[in-house]
């Protein structure tokens with residue numbers, strides 16, 4: 001039987017121009033990793049920055065199934081270096097999976113290492129607890145709950161609305177556990193604010209701004225579930241936009257403002273821009289028409305795929321094409337029972353979508369699908385997509401970008417192996433090196 005090590009090394013050999021770091025990172029993101037108890041954090045009271053559960057669970061088990069990792073959170077991210085593959089510095093978002101062949105633990109010298117199939121393959125660095133996480137808001141809430149940072153401190157992730165109004169089997173995206181994640185944190189008695197008051201967000205940002213003396217934080221993302229009616233009496237553009245307005249009034253230009261929201265009509269998109277947002281992510285999720293209709297029934301019903309795409313193009317006239325960066329969930333194209341059954345077909349379809357947007361100057365980006373167990377697609381595909389798909393996507397992404405004369409999108413920090421901080425896919429690790 002082929003081991004996971006064999007699979008990884010075979011793909012590193014077949015695709016020598018894809019950084020080895022990216023091959024490993026994709027495998028860790030699609031399949032998760034296990035932690036020895038010694039590698040877990042002491043939550044908000046230790047020296048290591050804990051996993052904040054910033055929007056989805058991004059775990060391969062539900063909280064009650066995580067054992068000690070449910071009581072002592074794993075770190076938000078890990079950074080890999082060295083080992084037999086001579087890895088350059090690689091930041092990887094943590095997706096917990098107790099049965100993964102990857103395990104973080106200590107070796108006989110007491111050093112923290114990443115093991116694959118029992119063999120040490122990298123040194124592991126843990127994110128230090130940021131000074132701003134050691135402070136609380138006046139009402140006692142933690143900064144981690146209100147304004148967590150990810151991407152090694154680069155991005156402040158403001159999930160303002162922690163549930164989605166696409167609700168239930170007929171509306172929720174079939175790979176998304178935002179609503180389940182909310183429920184499981186509530187059931188575990190963890191603090192988990194459904195709608196974050198603007199004042200709390202400003203107070204948390206004030207703490208970050210004061211203590212982030214190296215100015216590692218460079219951007220904020222406003223996001224949360226889709227709003228099909230209203231929240232706090234506001235429709236989507238005004239609900240998310242008013243946070244940006246308040247942030248830009250209090251901290252003008254301190255961070256790059258981004259919003260992940262539905263593809264809204266042009267007048268709403270203009271309002272986002274007027275509120276001070278600079279980068280817009282109207283995520284198209286999956287390119288193939290049939291799969292979009294099946295996987296995103298809420299988006300199909302309320303907006304429709306063609307209209308969604310048309311609105312993405314329209315928004316480029318408001319923000320400029322470089323600043324429209326729609327996401328897709330890399331790997332769901334291959335989910336059984338409806339997805340493509342060959343890597344060739346999946347890559348061909350996804351490349352068609354990349355070409356469609358990139359030929360118009362719009363640079364999509366992707367997150368690597370984590371098959372969370374409470375989602376319909378995660379339940380039927382616990383292994384996620386084949387690693388070969390993820391490696392070939394990196395190749396296709398870079399080739400399409402080159403063909404259209406584009407470079408790494410703004411708001412993601414430095415690009416290139418050894419430099420990237422974007423942690424939920426390795427597209428930035430695979431592009432040519434840049435400083436910002």
Ligand code: SF4
Pocket residue numbers: 163164165166171172173176177178224225226
């Ligand atoms: S729109 Fe889809 S992916 Fe986004 S939060 Fe709602 S269900 Fe999840």
